[in-house]
Amino acid sequence: MKEASKKIPTSLMIIFIILTILIIIASHYIYSEGKKRIKREKQGDLLAIAELKVEQIVDWKNERLRDAMVIQKDRFLTKAIYEYLKNPEKKELKDEISFWMRGFKETYRYKSVILLNKMGEIVLYISDEEEKLGPDAKRVFDEALNTKRIQFSDLYRSKISNVIRFTIAVPLLLGDGEKTRVIAVFILRIYPYDFLYPFIQTWPVRSETAETIIIRREGDEILFLSELRHKKDSALILRQPLSDADYVTTMAINGIEGVVEGLDYRRVPVVAGIKKVPDTTWYLIAKMDIDEAFKPIEGFLLNMTVITILVIISTGSAIGMVWRHQRSRYYKELYKEELKHRALLRHFEYLTRYANDVIILTDEDLNIVEANDRAVEFYGYSEDEMKWMNLKDLYPEEERASLNSFVERIDTENGLIYEAMQVNRSGERFIAEISARYFDIEKKRFYQFIIRDITEKKKNEEELKRYKEHLERLVEERTAGLELANKELEAFSYSVSHDLRAPLRSIDGFSQVLLEDYGKVLDRVAQDYLRRIRNATLRMEGLIDDLLNLSRITRSELTYEEVDLSSLAKEVIEEQIEREQRDNVNVRIHDGMKVKGDAKLLRIMLENFFSNALKFTSRNDRPEIEFGMTEIDGKLTYFVRDNGVGFDMSYVDKLFKPFQRLHSLKEFPGTGIGLAIIYRIIKRHGGVVWAEGEVGKGARFYFRINNI
Amino acid sequence: MNKKSILLVEDNPDDIDLTIRALMKNNIVAEIDIVTDGAEALDYLFGRGLYSGRKVYIVPHLVLLDIKLPKIDGFTVLRQIRENSITRLIPVVILTTSNEESDIRNGYQLGANSYIRKPVSFERFMDVVKEIGIYWLFINQPPPLSYSKEL
Numbered sequence: 044m045k046e047a048s049k050k051i052p053t054s055l056m057i058i059f060i061i062l063t064i065l066i067i068i069a070s071h072y073i074y075s076e077g078k079k080r081i082k083r084e085k086q087g088d089l090l091a092i093a094e095l096k097v098e099q100i101v102d103w104k105n106e107r108l109r110d111a112m113v114i115q116k117d118r119f120l121t122k123a124i125y126e127y128l129k130n131p132e133k134k135e136l137k138d139e140i141s142f143w144m145r146g147f148k149e150t151y152r153y154k155s156v157i158l159l160n161k162m163g164e165i166v167l168y169i170s171d172e173e174e175k176l177g178p179d180a181k182r183v184f185d186e187a188l189n190t191k192r193i194q195f196s197d198l199y200r201s202k203i204s205n206v207i208r209f210t211i212a213v214p215l216l217l218g219d220g221e222k223t224r225v226i227a228v229f230i231l232r233i234y235p236y237d238f239l240y241p242f243i244q245t246w247p248v249r250s251e252t253a254e255t256i257i258i259r260r261e262g263d264e265i266l267f268l269s270e271l272r273h274k275k276d277s278a279l280i281l282r283q284p285l286s287d288a289d290y291v292t293t294m295a296i297n298g299i300e301g302v303v304e305g306l307d308y309r310r311v312p313v314v315a316g317i318k319k320v321p322d323t324t325w326y327l328i329a330k331m332d333i334d335e336a337f338k339p340i341e342g343f344l345l346n347m348t349v350i351t352i353l354v355i356i357s358t359g360s361a362i363g364m365v366w367r368h369q370r371s372r373y374y375k376e377l378y379k380e381e382l383k384h385r386a387l388l389r390h391f392e393y394l395t396r397y398a399n400d401v402i403i404l405t406d407e408d409l410n411i412v413e414a415n416d417r418a419v420e421f422y423g424y425s426e427d428e429m430k431w432m433n434l435k436d437l438y439p440e441e442e443r444a445s446l447n448s449f450v451e452r453i454d455t456e457n458g459l460i461y462e463a464m465q466v467n468r469s470g471e472r473f474i475a476e477i478s479a480r481y482f483d484i485e486k487k488r489f490y491q492f493i494i495r496d497i498t499e500k501k502k503n504e505e506e507l508k509r510y511k512e513h514l515e516r517l518v519e520e521r522t523a524g525l526e527l528a529n530k531e532l533e534a535f536s537y538s539v540s541h542d543l544r545a546p547l548r549s550i551d552g553f554s555q556v557l558l559e560d561y562g563k564v565l566d567r568v569a570q571d572y573l574r575r576i577r578n579a580t581l582r583m584e585g586l587i588d589d590l591l592n593l594s595r596i597t598r599s600e601l602t603y604e605e606v607d608l609s610s611l612a613k614e615v616i617e618e619q620i621e622r623e624q625r626d627n628v629n630v631r632i633h634d635g636m637k638v639k640g641d642a643k644l645l646r647i648m649l650e651n652f653f654s655n656a657l658k659f660t661s662r663n664d665r666p667e668i669e670f671g672m673t674e675i676d677g678k679l680t681y682f683v684r685d686n687g688v689g690f691d692m693s694y695v696d697k698l699f700k701p702f703q704r705l706h707s708l709k710e711f712p713g714t715g716i717g718l719a720i721i722y723r724i725i726k727r728h729g730g731v732v733w734a735e736g737e738v739g740k741g742a743r744f745y746f747r748i749n750n751i
Numbered sequence: 752m753n754k755k756s757i758l759l760v761e762d763n764p765d766d767i768d769l770t771i772r773a774l775m776k777n778n779i780v781a782e783i784d785i786v787t788d789g790a791e792a793l794d795y796l797f798g799r800g801l802y803s804g805r806k807v808y809i810v811p812h813l814v815l816l817d818i819k820l821p822k823i824d825g826f827t828v829l830r831q832i833r834e835n836s837i838t839r840l841i842p843v844v845i846l847t848t849s850n851e852e853s854d855i856r857n858g859y860q861l862g863a864n865s866y867i868r869k870p871v872s873f874e875r876f877m878d879v880v881k882e883i884g885i886y887w888l889f890i891n892q893p894p895p896l897s898y899s900k901e902l
Contacts, residue, residue, distance in 0.1 A: 537851060541819050544848040547871045549765035555873040584871040
């Protein structure tokens with residue numbers, strides 16, 4: 044198995060680094076795009092706010108202009124004022140104008156509504172303020188008087204009361220065209236804290252640092268017109284030199300419109316939307332600290348960083364897991380291998396240590412290197428002793444020389460199994476079967492001997508051999524006895540055929556001689572006795588012949604061959620019918636009956652069957668004999684049937700016994716050997732035979748031969 | 752001299768009597784020499800012992816030989832007959848009570864010219880002996896005898 048290092052593999056490392064780089068690039072891209080988007084949004088917001096504020100200022104100014112124009116176009120008012128200026132004593136006129144002025148002031152929420160005549164003297168004065176007219180008011184008055192048009196002052200700080208004001212001068216005109224002349228001027232004063240500043244200072248969303256400021260240029264300086272968020276009471280007081288271009292205010296004055304980044308009056312970096320207010324010297328700046336404006340970017344950066352780190356970590360973990368998985372698999376397999384190895388070792392140790400056989404390991408010179416427990420137990424030496432011994436020490440003196448030849452054979456035959464005498468510590472000897480083989484370890488030869496005590500085995504073998512010999516002897520004896528018996532039987536048969544017959548011939552012969560030579564002296568009774576003697580002699584001859592035949596059948600050796608019973612039967616019965624001239628017998632023999640058996644004996648069997656059948660049907664008018672086959676109990680069975688005299692089933696047991704007759708000699712001649720011969724022949728063929736019959740109705744013989 | 756001669760080798764005196772009777776009754780005229788055991792038969796044929804003076808070249812025209820004989824059995828006698836140049840061609844008919852297959856086979860193997868079982872029935876025995884005598888002594892052309900040369 045490949046060695047797995049504990050370090051993460053380089054391939055995984057490279058994959059991890061590439062993935063990390065890709066993730067960082069991707070996050071950086073997402074971040075910079077997001078940052079741009081956030082900036083764009085913020086800048087757009089600021090610009091939109093600036094534009095909105097400028098619009099509001101313009102609207103507000105236009106409203107003021109309309110207010111002024113309402114006054115200017117009011118001919119009744121002009122006339123009334125005109126009248127009043129001519130006749131200042133007319134009190135009701137003065138009241139009426141004052142009343143209107145108060146109404147106007149309240150309605151449109153001016154701070155002051157002041158009526159001046161064309162010399163600039165105050166005619167009527169409706170105001171919340173103490174101060175009447177300052178130089179700034181005078182200047183606007185002069186412009187209005189000269190231009191005959193409505194004039195707006197800039198924002199200014201009153202030199203008398205130090206109050207910031209915005210003043211409108213409305214010339215009241217009389218006459219048309221060239222003749223038009225100013226009869227009086229209304230001065231309308233507005234307090235910017237009431238109107239302008241509040242809406243400038245409002246911000247559409249909550250913000251810590253956002254503010255809108257209005258500035259204008261005064262000489263080489265920038266004048267802040269509005270109240271500042273971060274510097275109280277700075278309106279129309281705070282000034283800034285134009286020289287420092289880092290200020291957003293400077294940029295505004297320098298004509299830059301749109302979004303810029305720079306420093307504000309606190310020297311804090313801000314992002315600002317700049318818009319010039321039309322028809323004024325004002326610049327409106329909507330700004331916010333970069334810190335706040337771009338705070339979402341920080342958050343976004345933080346998020347992105349966190350996400351990136353998380354992604355990198357998870358990538359790392361994923362790769363780590365892959366690695367760990369690989370490693371764990373490796374270790375698992377290593378563990379398994381180790382287990383297997385240990386199991387093998389233990390198995391081997393177990394095998395050798397507790398093996399039933401002695402196992403001995405020797406070096407080239409047969410010095411014992413290793414021996415198992417059995418060896419110790421077997422030879423009676425301790426394990427340490429064994430290791431100082433030579434294999435030869437385990438052999439009896441006289442056999443040690445032969446060991447060398449065994450070792451030679453082990454070398455040449457690549458292992459050897461041999462039997463040798465062994466001797467143990469106490470000098471006891473035993474026969475061992477030794478299985479030996481060699482093996483080489485690092486060019487050094489070792490021999491391994493597996494030694495098994497076969498003393499017991501040998502003993503058993505010898506006993507077995509003795510038994511076998513005994514058995515063989517027994518068989519021989521029995522066979523000899525049998526042979527002897529057979530020989531005796533043969534000798535007996537021989538003497539029966541020879542010696543028993545010879546006297547019969549003498550009896551018969553001399554009986555005849557008596558009849559022939561002395562017939563004249565013997566009376567009829569004597570002659571009849573002689574004839575009886577001769578009959579009995581002949582019967583005795585028949586019996587002897589039958590006995591001989593029976594013994595021959597028992598003794599003769601069987602020669603098995605295929606025998607066609609059908610054709611054999613036909614041959615036999617035809618012979619018999621011809622010999623006994625029984626042409627009237629109806630014979631039926633089935634075809635195709637074939638058996639394996641001894642042809643000669645089977646012929647004798649059939650001869651006996653048929654001669655019996657012929658004999659017992661001899662008194663029948665229509666004798667019938669049938670030889671065929673059928674199936675009984677699922678087995679092929681042959682039968683010989685006749686319609687002769689039959690027999691009584693109660694004597695069926697006697698039927699097949701030799702010399703048993705169921706009929707008298709007078710009825711039917713015979714010795715009663717036929718069925719006994721049949722029985723023996725069938726038995727010798729390993730078959731069975733039985734009979735069925737009924738008196739007067741014939742007999743039926745069934746038989747089976749061994750092969751069926 | 753034209754007289755036919757028969758050597759009857761038979762130990763049973765009854766059978767000897769019956770055989771002679773049968774021959775005579777059937778008018779078979781022949782000189783019948785009788786020996787009652789195998790050894791005597793051989794002595795007779797080879798001119799030994801009791802028969803030492805006998806002219807061995809005068810061989811019988813027929814030997815009727817029983818198998819079961821005292822001293823030397825019929826088969827041994829037959830073998831010696833067939834082994835000897837003088838007696839080798841003599842017609843030998845085995846006349847015995849045995850019908851054992853082995854006896855029959857043995858007889859023919861040793862060169863018997865015929866094998867006949869003695870019937871128990873005397874009538875049939877008479878017939879058999881008559882047939883044998885007529886056939887072997889009168890019908891059958893005997894082998895040329897060797898004694899003429901000796902003479």
